[in-house]
Amino acid sequence: MNITASRKVSLAPLADTGETDPRSQRARAERMAVTPLGGGLYEVESQSDHTYFADLLGGRCTCPDHMMRGVRCKHLRRVAIEINEGRVPPPGKEAVECARCESTVFVDEQKADAIHFCDHCELHPGEVVIDRNTGDLMVVVSMPGYRADSVDVPGKDCTVAEYPANEGYPESDPVVEVLYPIPAGLRPEQLNPSHVRRYSFPRSRLRRPEPPADQSELTDFREADFRESN
Ligand SMILES: [Zn+2]
Ligand SMILES: [Zn+2]
Incomplete structure (x- = not known):
């Protein structure tokens, strides 16, 4: 099952965004929802309930700020932030549910209709x-x-x-x-x-077997093992 929009929320209070550029501050502080449409295109519902389309790879947006001034508007910035924070999938990926635990997994857009598992649930050949x-x-x-x-x-x-x-x-x-x-x-x-x-x-x-208490011992052992077999 495909998962659509991120919830329409503010990611940080305006006074506390950690950003210096006003557009980046608003990108974090304003309530927006981002919906991935595929092919690197994202629909952004703004705080004022306008809907804009942001083409992340092309760096274009349908909002007046971008259309009139040609700037990297708050919508493009917001999409990039939501991707970095794992809230929406990056271009080329699509969000689907793990077939076992229903957690969200980002998978190749072309293969989204197949069955997918999250890293926790999926067991790999040879494991x-x-x-x-x-x-x-x-x-x-x-x-x-x-x-x-x-x-x-x-x-x-x-x-x-x-x-x-x-x-x-x-x-x-x-x-x-x-x-x-x-x-x-x-x-x-x-x-x-x-x-x-x-x-x-x-x-x-x-x-899965429990990982050993001291991970560094395992690494050392594997490296020694590798050297000996070569
Ligand atoms: Zn925009
Ligand atoms: Zn799972």
């Missing part, structure tokens, strides 16, 4: 995750964008959401395809296809 039920480590293969109640478990007469071990996780959860871990100590000649099966899990059943 190692932990099964909350068993503590097992698994490797993510893909996140195809289907809901747990629409994917059947192979060989069972139920969906991923209905599978007994998945009770308690949301039916609407996106499924994650994972590779089940290969048992430790297995010799390559003992490996057969049953050891590398793919399973579909509800996203909420998987969690």
Whole structure:
């Protein structure tokens, strides 16, 4: 689902904008709403309820201040401020909802109709995750964008959401395809296809491993590891 305008608000009191240029001060202080229209064009509803169109990349606006004086008006400045503060997407991006948690994600305008997840919800191929039920480590293969109640478990007469071990996780959860871990100590000649099966899990059943308490140790370790393997 696409998300439209930023709310019509003032971003700072006039006396407290941190700006010296009067147009920049008004750009922050006045109540305006910005709606991205795509292609770098933004509709700006001004404090006085006028609607102007600001072309950010072209540096043009339909307001009198820009049309008559050719200046970088408060609307263009406001659009730039809202982009910098993450309130509206930059040119070429569109705001959509994460398919799992409904937080806002800025995605490529051309791909806005696809299913998107926020950084917190999205698991990437190759990422190692932990099964909350068993503590097992698994490797993510893909996140195809289907809901747990629409994917059947192979060989069972139920969906991923209905599978007994998945009770308690949301039916609407996106499924994650994972590779089940290969048992430790297995010799390559003992490996057969049953050891590398793919399973579909509800996203909420998987969690990322806790980061180590001291991040710098991890960095050092990785760098040492990298040097040795080269
Ligand atoms: Zn303007
Ligand atoms: Zn999310």
